[in-house]
Amino acid sequence: MESLIEFWAIVVDVWNNAAFGTNFGRIVVGVGVFAMFLVIRRLFARFVIAWLKRLTKKTTTDIDDQTIDALEKPLRFVPIVFGFFIATEVLQLDGSFDIIAAKLTRSLVTLTLFWGVISVVEPLSLLLGRLKDLFSDTMISWFVKAIKILFMFIGAAAILDVWGIEIGPILAGLGLFGLAGALAAQDLLRNLLSGVLVLAERRFQVGDWIRVDGVVEGTVEAIGFRSTAVRQFDKAQVQVPNTALADNAVINFAQMTHRRIYWKIGVIYGTSVDQLRFIRDEIEAYILNGDDFAKPPEVSTFVRIDSFGDSSIDIMVYCFTKTTVWGEWLAAKERLAYRVKEIVAEAKSDFAFPSTSIYVEAYPGDPPEIFQPPVDRGPTAAAAIVESSGSVAEAPADGDGA
Template sequence: MMQTFEEFWALVVDVWQQGVFGADVGHFITALGIFLAFFLLRGLVTRFILYEIKVVTARTHTPIDDDLVVALEGPIRFTFIILGLFFGGEFLRLEETPAVLADNLFRSLVTFNIFWLLFRLVQPLSHLFTPLEELFSPELVEWLLKILKGLIALIGGAAVLEIWGIKVGPMLAGLGIVGAAVALGAQDLFKNLIGGMLVLAEKRFRVGDWILVDGIVEGTVEKIGFRSTMVRRFDKAPVQVPNAEFADKPVTNFSEMTHRRIYWKIGVEYGTRIDQLREIRDGIEAYVLGEDAFAKPPEVATFVRIDSFNASSIDIMLYCFTRTTVWGEWLAIKEQLAYRIKQIVEEAGTGFAFPSQSIYVESLPSAPGDPAEADQDGPEPFTPPED
């Protein structure tokens, strides 16, 4: 029994001394302690130093420093993880294959952290692209930032693959062949992508605009994506419109209106005299030209004219523009205009016409037994005999 226990203890000592990858268990425990020390230091730095920096930046008037601190927080915290792994690995003094694997791992983590930092810095530094919004549009600048983020991620991934001996060049050549085949089957996707770029480059519309795409949708633009644009209809239903539709069909952007039009045909009775017509026309014109809510010539065209003789009315054309383009305000102005026109027509002593028809009958048939019927040429009416 004693000999068996001695053999077991010898096995434990051998495992303790040999450990894993040529390092004894004691070294592994020490390396783990080094890692935990850096992990605790990471928490202290985050809790005290970064917190104090956030307090200082919160007192400034610019949001750039606040965004920078938020962007740097993640990579800084991850740096302590890398340091803990690196110093712990150095203490183990690995050799041969384990040493190569550990070296590649540390290089990969450092590369990942650098490109992660660059990726997160794109958004805070986007304030530097603000002057470009005047040349292009905010949506196009946002697209450029997304493309920049994508390039950073791709380059970072390629750098990590190169560390592990994976050649990116042959992979890209192979992807080029596959991409050509995929492109043939994804023509609509690229067409939508190009359509979205044209929309942003030409500034046809932007987020928040009220647009009409003939035969497709009318509503407010909420999001312009790479493949499609989300337009929310006035019944609050969202519609995803492929960007290619904006390149193939005419798009009306009502948000770009400088004024809003009122175009009415006002029909008055045919019994209206000429002096009454003049009074009505002059009264409406004086109201439109005298109210500040309406734009005046030569800024816009304004007409109040006796226009045509309709089937049941004499039509007066009213063509004018309001200064506001807001729908609710425009409706209120139209309402007041309608009240005033009705008052003008009533004060002129006439009324509004409504659709009507007149039927003219040249003669009516006579009743049976009417003496006038006997004077008419034609056969006598048949009277059946009485029983």
């Protein structure tokens, strides 16, 4: 009997002083309350946030829709923070546990508030769209990133302050390593300043086709703090340091007003002056009357008999297409090539190709001996030759007998 009484006393003591300075019943109730708020979180997301989304869709602007979408995760976290606060109140913690719980609650509230502010920064940046005349999209993106980093730093400092950790000594300690950090980050700072310079001068934007001789050629995909992502035409991505783009000449093909066609067309030397004049006039008329080409004085256009080459009379064709799209430019150039071919055929001339003629007037010294190969006469001819040789051999014998 005494053992049962002792066991019951232990149970009662554990129930009254289970952990964290509170009894077991309050712990069970606190966990139940927190679990209930997890369920409320789902209901809150399903009904309240969904209602806010339906409400914003009725407006004519997209800013409020994007703002609610950005705030969805912080808002879903609010019931968890509130549930944690209610659970700690139910637990009625004592001493240091109560202080820790209070600091955790304040930290969660601070985290949620700054999380919401950081999430809202990007949708609200759409209001800066009116400043595109002054700032490019990339500069606005950099500005948004800088604001986010600033709020992250302030939020971290606020949470550290909740726990009694002063930010001042930390910054002072970082200052001791300022010189070493500056030396180590020298390359980063150079690339960062170069990126700012590229954006300020508007050398190129995302989506532009650029070429830097000896460095890269392709389409700009992103301009970062340290490097710029360029997609080459073989679909490989290249990360180019911003210093390479700031210190070298950058050709921005996206800023072209027209695309140029510059040809040298060679016709044969047998082409007469009238034929040359016909070819030149017809090509010029096709360019000046065609819809594919820009007209003077907007651009320079020349079709001229240019030079006498080694194997051809060269006609220069210099003109510009209205389009700057590469595929459309290729199609316009192809149509011009077809017409040039037809014009040269109509003129009854022909295109020249590299050739070399060798003229031999006389051989030096005595003329060479002409080699005549032997003729195969067959077995009969060979026997005749042998018989003839025998007659010649017998002739001296007759002479001696005489």
